[in-house]
Amino acid sequence: LSAKLWQPASKRPPLGIDITCTKIAVDFQNLTAADADSVIRQNLEILREATGTDSVCVALLDGPGEHIDSIAVARSVFARCSPEVLKGEALEALPWIRSRLEHVRIIEFRDTHAVRPEQAADAARLASLEIRSLLLIAFGVQGVVRGFLALASAEPRESWDVNLHLLLKLLGTSLASGLERIALAERLASVQERQDLALPCANDGIWDYDAPSNRTWFSPRWKEMLGFAPDDAIASPDWTRMVHPDDLPRVSNAMRDHLAGKTPMFESMHRMRHTDGEWRWVIGRARARLDEEGRVRRLVGVELDVTERKLYEEALFREKERAQITLQSIGDGVITSDAHGRVEYVNPVAEELTGWRLEDVLGRSIDEVFRSFHEETCEPLENPMTVAVRRMRPVKSTRPMLLGRRDGNELYVESTASPIRDGTGKVTGCVLVFHDVSESRELNRRLSYHASHDVLTGLVNRREFEQRLERSLKSARARETSYALCYLDLDQFKIVNDTCGHAAGDALLGQVGALLKSRVRWRDTLGRLGGDEFGVLLESCSLEEALRTAETLREAVRNFRFAFEERNFRLGVSVGVVPITGDSEDVAAILSAADSACMAAKEAGRNRVHCFEENDIDLMRRRREMQWAARISNALEESRFELFRMAIAPLQQDEPGEHYELLLRMRDEGGKIVAHPEQ
Numbered sequence: 001l002s003a004k005l006w007q008p009a010s011k012r013p014p015l016g017i018d019i020t021c022t023k024i025a026v027d028f029q030n031l032t033a034a035d036a037d038s039v040i041r042q043n044l045e046i047l048r049e050a051t052g053t054d055s056v057c058v059a060l061l062d063g064p065g066e067h068i069d070s071i072a073v074a075r076s077v078f079a080r081c082s083p084e085v086l087k088g089e090a091l092e093a094l095p096w097i098r099s100r101l102e103h104v105r106i107i108e109f110r111d112t113h114a115v116r117p118e119q120a121a122d123a124a125r126l127a128s129l130e131i132r133s134l135l136l137i138a139f140g141v142q143g144v145v146r147g148f149l150a151l152a153s154a155e156p157r158e159s160w161d162v163n164l165h166l167l168l169k170l171l172g173t174s175l176a177s178g179l180e181r182i183a184l185a186e187r188l189a190s191v192q193e194r195q196d197l198a199l200p201c202a203n204d205g206i207w208d209y210d211a212p213s214n215r216t217w218f219s220p221r222w223k224e225m226l227g228f229a230p231d232d233a234i235a236s237p238d239w240t241r242m243v244h245p246d247d248l249p250r251v252s253n254a255m256r257d258h259l260a261g262k263t264p265m266f267e268s269m270h271r272m273r274h275t276d277g278e279w280r281w282v283i284g285r286a287r288a289r290l291d292e293e294g295r296v297r298r299l300v301g302v303e304l305d306v307t308e309r310k311l312y313e314e315a316l317f318r319e320k321e322r323a324q325i326t327l328q329s330i331g332d333g334v335i336t337s338d339a340h341g342r343v344e345y346v347n348p349v350a351e352e353l354t355g356w357r358l359e360d361v362l363g364r365s366i367d368e369v370f371r372s373f374h375e376e377t378c379e380p381l382e383n384p385m386t387v388a389v390r391r392m393r394p395v396k397s398t399r400p401m402l403l404g405r406r407d408g409n410e411l412y413v414e415s416t417a418s419p420i421r422d423g424t425g426k427v428t429g430c431v432l433v434f435h436d437v438s439e440s441r442e443l444n445r446r447l448s449y450h451a452s453h454d455v456l457t458g459l460v461n462r463r464e465f466e467q468r469l470e471r472s473l474k475s476a477r478a479r480e481t482s483y484a485l486c487y488l489d490l491d492q493f494k495i496v497n498d499t500c501g502h503a504a505g506d507a508l509l510g511q512v513g514a515l516l517k518s519r520v521r522w523r524d525t526l527g528r529l530g531g532d533e534f535g536v537l538l539e540s541c542s543l544e545e546a547l548r549t550a551e552t553l554r555e556a557v558r559n560f561r562f563a564f565e566e567r568n569f570r571l572g573v574s575v576g577v578v579p580i581t582g583d584s585e586d587v588a589a590i591l592s593a594a595d596s597a598c599m600a601a602k603e604a605g606r607n608r609v610h611c612f613e614e615n616d617i618d619l620m621r622r623r624r625e626m627q628w629a630a631r632i633s634n635a636l637e638e639s640r641f642e643l644f645r646m647a648i649a650p651l652q653q654d655e656p657g658e659h660y661e662l663l664l665r666m667r668d669e670g671g672k673i674v675a676h677p678e679q
Contacts, residue, residue: 020050025170031178033186044074051164053151054079058175059086060147066090080130080154096122101148103140104172106165109133111156133157137168139176141183149175209299225305227275244271244279259288259296281310335432337385341366353413353436355406370432371404375412378402385430388417392427400437412438454528456506457513465527465535469587472537476580483580484546486536487594488553491572491606493532496562504564511562519556543579550575550609558607572607574598640667
């Protein structure tokens with residue numbers, strides 16, 4: 001192959017593709033990653049000698065195809081052109097060539113000093129490399145232009161021979177084919193390496209069915225999953241025996257639908273038999289490749305053992321079902337929310353208490369569903385679930401609160417809110433348990449009322465009256481304000497009771513209680529202390545004001561007419577007034593003084609007011625009489641009375657018989673004989 005053969009002026013027939021060019025093409029097609037560089041360089045030198053050009057080069061582009069990444073050059077010893085300088089250069093320096101780089105497309109320059117305007121930039125760059133003429137062919141790998149093969153000469157040419165065009169197309173195609181083989185081999189090696197690394201690590205079992213040979217390949221994990229030994233040969237297993245009979249119809253239908261093109265992939269959860277006879281739950285997925293006639297050519301599947309997960313799911317379902325039944329059965333309302341306060345669940349009792357149905361409440365803010373208010377001031381309260389999440393601990397209501405229902409009604413509830421945490425301790429939600437206490441609260445209110453009030457008159461009873469009297473005494477001792485006590489005892493009440501019966505007496509007490517209540521101030525306390533006895537505790541009241549109030553009450557009772565079964569009765573009331581000061585001994589002493597003053601009013605003629613005074617002789621006498629009455633009563637109960645006799649003898653003349661004086665004497669608490677009342 002002489003360069004003279006390629007001269008256009010030659011009269012000899014053009015050179016065809018001879019054995020040398022064929023060898024180059026074959027070498028390019030059989031490139032391997034190990035020898036690609038050396039084979040390309042050797043064949044470039046052969047090609048240069050065969051074509052008689054100054055230099056031949058193969059340039060490979062980078063990944064994006066923007067720069068010349070590498071270039072292999074073969075040139076004669078005295079050649080001036082130097083295409084190797086283009087290594088690393090951007091294709092932007094050769095814009096006309098760049099715009100025409102397509103797979104096996106020929107690009108030529110006959111003379112870089114005489115070009116069209118659009119070729120000027122490329123020609124200038126080539127001329128700077130001492131290249132006057134150029135024949136270039138681009139080649140692509142996997143659909144992307146990856147480089148070019150070029151013949152370069154330092155001399156201009158009138159034309160490039162058509163045989164050189166054909167030769168470059170042959171060699172460009174061969175080089176592209178060889179590089180394609182290298183790329184595919186590298187890709188296949190990468191896939192194989194990935195498979196070799198991934199299969200032992202994957203938890204999925206893989207099987208591959210080849211229809212023409214009717215053989216199936218199973219991965220080591222698939223064999224291990226179902227109890228087969230790694231070296232067990234399983235060419236074509238009987239799937240009908242391996243799949244659980246209850247699952248087989250469903251699995252078969254799903255596979256038929258996939259093979260018929262109804263589903264893009266076969267997918268099923270079913271049971272498969274282990275070699276030890278145990279049934280294992282697996283998730284199976286498979287995809288098929290069909291031939292032109294719609295028959296299965298290849299079927300590849302992946303199966304994952306989910307037996308433990310299935311058992312956990314079943315156990316979790318049972319627990320959830322048990323929890324759901326429990327929540328629906330308990331008498332308390334239960335609301336659960338996420339960490340942001342959005343409702344996730346309400347049980348039937350919570351639906352009834354709040355007025356919200358489950359389907360309406362999902363996703364709503366808990367503040368919209370559970371609206372609570374202070375039971376006395378009706379001020380809005382912070383939602384207990386919000387408080388529990390913020391404090392990260394359970395929060396229990398200390399007293400009942402008002403719950404605003406969806407329909408606008410209200411009821412009293414007590415609640416406990418607790419945060420829900422995940423395995424790391426992070427709060428993921430909250431649960432609120434609450435119950436209706438309206439009935440029990442009303443019952444407690446009634447019990448409290450009946451414990452402190454008289455059922456017949458509705459006034460405070462003696463126990464409550466004494467407690468308020470105790471507080472008043474403490475206030476008086478603290479010099480906060482002045483108090484007074486009026487002790488009222490109805491006159492003629494026994495006549496009404498004996499004449500008309502207890503029903504009339506009860507009616508009379510109720511009417512008198514209402515009458516007295518209408519005559520006292522709102523801050524004063526009126527109570528029934530016993531049978532027909534009433535007490536009035538006057539707050540912020542001097543003794544003079546207390547006496548005027550007592551007179552007002554007495555006058556009101558005197559003017560009162562009690563009618564019962566066509567009978568009319570006039571009543572009176574005796575009132576004892578006692579000032580409450582810091583010097584007062586205790587509640588018992590105050591009540592005793594008031595009672596004594598009331599009795600003094602009765603003894604003075606009834607229907608009058610008597611004021612207690614410390615040096616009142618009549619009250620002191622009555623007190624002493626009452627004390628002696630109590631001592632005598634106690635002595636009778638304790639058998640401390642004794643009979644004594646004293647002989648009576650005449651002073652002047654004897655009389656027949658014996659005479660004695662009998663004396664009844666009382667012993668005191670110490671066992672001594674009481675000789676006279678002063679003792």
